[in-house]
Amino acid sequence: MSNENPISHRFWFEHETGVRLYPYKLLDRATGRTAFRLVPGAKETSLNKNPVQIESEDEVFDHVFHRGWSVRMCSLDRSMQGLYNTASPSIVRTSKY
Secondary structure (H helix, E strand, O other): OOOOOOEOOOOOEEEOOOOEEEEEEEEOOOOOOEEEEEEOOOOOOOOOOOOEEEOOHHHHHHHHHHHOOEEEEEOOOOOOEEEEOOOOOOEEEEOOO
């Protein structure tokens, strides 16, 4: 994955609409750092409340699948974006299974 294409193909979630969503890196304008943004927990989460920035795809995988964290995800054409986790009601399956 390069900075020109910050979408990771390490794993995906399938939305109830059939669209596949992938974790992607965002630029932090304050620091100039590009990283995945995650938040602890699954319910009532918001990126405005203590987001964690992680650069490693493997660490993101661990946080999402083993710790239940939420991550920013988007479709390949970026028409659908949001904060998702494995327990999100709109997610019907993930690539882990």
